[in-house]
Amino acid sequence: ERVLADCEEVLGERHPDTLSARASLATSYGRAGRVGEAMALRESVLADREEVLGERHPDTLSARANLAASFYAAGRVEDAIALETRVLADSEEVLGERHPDTFSARASLATSYSRAGRVGEAMALRERVLADCEEVLGGRHPDTLSARVNLAASLYVVGRVEEAIALETRVLA
Known part of the structure; x- marks a missing residue:
């Protein structure tokens, strides 16, 4: 959480390194069983990566896959x-x-x-x-x-x- 806050302050909220920090925090939340918080962060990361990097950039694909994993963890299998x-x-x-x-x-x-x-x-x-x-x-x-x-x-x-x-x-x- 502190790394993300520092990245947002120093680099801005949509800098690729900030997005990576947000994705890492989402992974930590998911591993801690905080599925809802992980999903919200992953949705944010995906939206920003789509806008900043494009819909088909490899990092965007990774963000989409990570959001799918959150859906799976939350029992939203069809999503x-x-x-x-x-x-x-x-x-x-x-x-x-x-x-x-x-x-x-x-x-x-x-x-x-x-x-x-x-x-x-x-x-x-x-x-x-x-x-x-x-x-x-x-x-x-x-x-x-x-x-x-x-x-x-x-x-x-x-x-x-x-x-x-x-x-x-x-x-x-």
Whole structure:
């Protein structure tokens, strides 16, 4: 809170470093369970980044993804899905389909789909995330390991237990 106040005083309320400080405070609020305060700050950061940096700047995409995470944490899964869908489309176009941030956007949307009971859509996205991570990042990268675990969770949900166990065994190894 003090860093944000200092940034606002010294740099101004809409300076990119001030917006980063506001985003960091929102993350801290979210981790502390202060979801409403986190969401309000993230909405502010997103609005300012859209105006200052543009709708499709990578920092704006990140702000939109962070707001979607707040929606998810608050149980507003359909709102999260709407934002995550936009983040994924913009990430694919701005960063490219093979960028790690695009993989993260796809994985976040898969998680929201799963929570909304859209298991087939979640599984398809998780399979793609895993394939992309393996090809781009390698089989032992932490994001690839997470992608395997997430796909295993989807496999359990649809009763494909042996496949899930095989993926988890590979992660453990």
